[in-house]
Amino acid sequence: MTSEAKNTFEQLFNIAQARSREIISMPDDEILIEANKDSTLKMHTLKR
Amino acid sequence: MQTIKLNIFYLSASLSFGALRSMGNALIKNEDVQDVLSISEIKICLDTLTEAKWIKLGKTANNLCVGLPFEGADLLHIVVCKALEGKRKCRKYLPIEVFIYGAMESLVDAFIKKRKSDPLQLTRHISEENDVTELIDLFSNNIDTPEEELIASQALQRIEQLFEGDENSLKILSYQMDNLTPADIQELMQLTSVQYASALRAIRRKYEKLEI
Numbered sequence: 001m002t003s004e005a006k007n008t009f010e011q012l013f014n015i016a017q018a019r020s021r022e023i024i025s026m027p028d029d030e031i032l033i034e035a036n037k038d039s040t041l042k043m044h045t046l047k048r
Numbered sequence: 049m050q051t052i053k054l055n056i057f058y059l060s061a062s063l064s065f066g067a068l069r070s071m072g073n074a075l076i077k078n079e080d081v082q083d084v085l086s087i088s089e090i091k092i093c094l095d096t097l098t099e100a101k102w103i104k105l106g107k108t109a110n111n112l113c114v115g116l117p118f119e120g121a122d123l124l125h126i127v128v129c130k131a132l133e134g135k136r137k138c139r140k141y142l143p144i145e146v147f148i149y150g151a152m153e154s155l156v157d158a159f160i161k162k163r164k165s166d167p168l169q170l171t172r173h174i175s176e177e178n179d180v181t182e183l184i185d186l187f188s189n190n191i192d193t194p195e196e197e198l199i200a201s202q203a204l205q206r207i208e209q210l211f212e213g214d215e216n217s218l219k220i221l222s223y224q225m226d227n228l229t230p231a232d233i234q235e236l237m238q239l240t241s242v243q244y245a246s247a248l249r250a251i252r253r254k255y256e257k258l259e260i
Contacts, residue, residue: 005073008200009160011225012115015207017153018224020108022248024149028100035103 084137091132093144101145107256108149112156114258115203117196127151203258210254217251 023031085093097105109120127148130136138147211217216237223233234244 003160008053008197008204009115010227012200012207013112013160014225014227015221015255016111016156017249018147019252020111020153022252023107023111024146026104031100031103032093035100044100048239 083139085140087132087134090138092145093138094128094132095203097144105145105148105152109152112152113257115200116156116159117199123152127155182249191225206258207255210258211251212256216247220251221249 100167105124106120109124111120113123125134131138131148131151136147137152138144191259207221208218219237220233223236228236230244233239234241237244239247
């Protein structure tokens, strides 16, 4: 793997980490409201 | 996954970033048995995990796998299995979804560090080695291939395209790519905590539109 690619993976991870920590810290009702706006996402996630 | 009922480990509505990080660090290796959940307790916690918390775990698993050769569902499945096998320990005070998320994050981080040609692999955590090996075995055909690197590059390009023209968001993302702390970013951009939180919310909503 090239150092450039390595950097790409780390950058993606850093972005994903920031987004994910926000989500985990969110109030449950806010998550449910957002999920209700996107029923596809909700069903998709629950199936998992 | 299971019938969703009342969650006995209710996560505080406004868990701070710092608190989350310290909780994540509570993934323990040489645990005091008195302080950790037994396998049956972990099973009960998972059985009673609420809909909102499963949604959080599903979303975060998907996020962590953007540009990687495996899907969020697989990552979540592996981590839950490891917890139920007793290979991952959870402190009693730690909300189960924070524990599961922390384990996913740690596994992906270790996976990236362990990749071939990566000098940082020497710094890997020994206790995570088996986990990562298992993950690599599972997706061995897709590891360290040009295709995989291409997928990751394309994912990054799509993120940049998604935020094209939104200078503020691009700046924040760029700082996050460089792993700057939220405090550093706020200082560099001269944003109040409210302005920063608002910018993050906008970024998150847009980011979730990514279909990678």
